[in-house]
Amino acid sequence: MTQYYLISKENWDKILNELLGKYDVYAPVAAEDNQDYRFILQDDIHQIIYNTPKPATPLKIFFLPVKENVVKKSASENPRLIIGSPSCDLAGLDLLDKIYLEEPFVDKFYQQRRENTILVGTSCFSTLEHCHCSSYGIKPFPEKNHDISLSVLDGQVTLQINSDKGKNFFNEINHNNSFGEAEKQELEKIDTLRVSVTKELSKTNQGLPDYSKTGELIKDTKKDIWEKYAKTCVSCGACASICPTCTCFLLIDRPGFEKIRQLDGCQYPGFEQVAAGEDPLEERFVRFRNRYLCKYVWKPEKYESIACTGCGRCIEACIGNINKNELFRELLT
């Protein structure tokens, strides 16, 4: 089921304006030195940027807030429309769905938000310095886990419908028949850009081992290499915070038998410490190694799903200037 529809940018903006009351709309806008999702109000519609690479915030945050009370019943949330999610973030939902929707312990908070959200993915028409999705088999345009994908080119918005939910949403916004069918010419223009970005990614990431090769290399990596790369790690956990697939959390107890689920990360000291004080991840280089083993060896074995989608945010966020791709290139030599 793939259908393509076309509308002028001007009319698309009008549709968004109509949707604001009914949906909580989030879309990326340009910030001082990056781009990030914003809760869209009427004045923001013209500021939405399309077909740019990843927003600073990973998509996971919409489904797993940094902190929430998971015992006290929260008020039901408005349906959400999230525009502009790149393929790296969408691919990451594979793993999140496996962890949080796994029977018999389905996380109702996550489930409700997944069901309540229409995901409008975006094709990346450019790349950022550390983007390397294609090295891990992910294309720079949405292929999964989205309802609609969107491209804006020459004042025209092209929508590709990818799910039943997407189709229902489309029928809702097309009640005046304001959309036309996209012509071959428009689709070819989009394809040309997709091919060009894919080539650019291949070029910039030449020599980077693919996902399974990375896992094999990591398994055999010796202590001295881990120590070398962990040397400037300050255990700040930024890499895990901004990772679209890192979702470990801490349960914090509050009076009334309430529990707060707060995102956590294995880079923080004490993450695995037990009551008597034993801590398998006590040493910094062991914590550092743990994250790589988790992402490239253990999670893929356990969930048959990749746990790094090549977004490169961890490289950008690292206060210690640790570049995992430099590590992987060194392992390959």
Place this chain on the structure above:
Amino acid sequence: MPVTENIYEPVKAKLTNIIDESPLIKTLVLVPEKEFSFKTGEFIELTLNGIGEAPFTPSSSPLVKDKLEITVMKAGYVTGKIHQLNIGDVVGIRGPFGKGYPLEKFYGKEVLIVGGGCGFAPIRSLLYKLIAEKEKFKKVIFCYGSKTPKDCIYKTLFKELRNIEKFQVLRSVDMADEPWDETIGVVTVLLDQIKIDINNSLAIVCGPPIMMKFGTIRLLEMGYRETDIYLSMEKNMSCGLGKCGHCMLGDYLVCKDGPVFTYNEIKGLPDIWR
């Protein structure tokens, strides 16, 4: 299956009795508001209102449905607060979680149990189950070690066990600072005193990490197959749901895939004894 619809929400339970087992270990008798059943070896998360939560494998019989017992060693912040509880206090319970002991694999076999310190807690629950179904097992040998005679828990249970047909019980203490007519030495010393048909046997080990390590080494030397050594890997099991990641052990989550593993399953993973 969880007893509440919301996987994070505890069921309230009333503390109806507290038994002092040793200077550092207490047993709590809990009566949950809703019927709460578990299989031996599965664990629960015990919530102290507003304070914290910690995992415990019930030490009571899985055949008893209206109450459960947990045995707690004072080791850290939450366990310290648990030791301050009084009869009548209300706590929370989530679970049961994990996989229990695969008892059907033990049928017709000689079951060797090696326990140390507070590791006796899950073993006691297992022993109740083995006693209830003793016709299904060829023999049960229980080797238990504690630091001193004072640290030996469930003291009255030993006499009972020694009167049960097919059951053999051996005890040791690391140091006898009061009269002691049983073995002195670490628990593995007891393994030299037993007669067991290793080819038709399996071993269950539960205790502090150091005991698990040297217990496993000794069992392997004795000729036990790696697939016949069952270890209780009690890590930092926080959510119990296989989601929070705190108890990851290689590609396993101890709370979901364990807490009982065969040595064969985990032997290649880093830092398993920590």
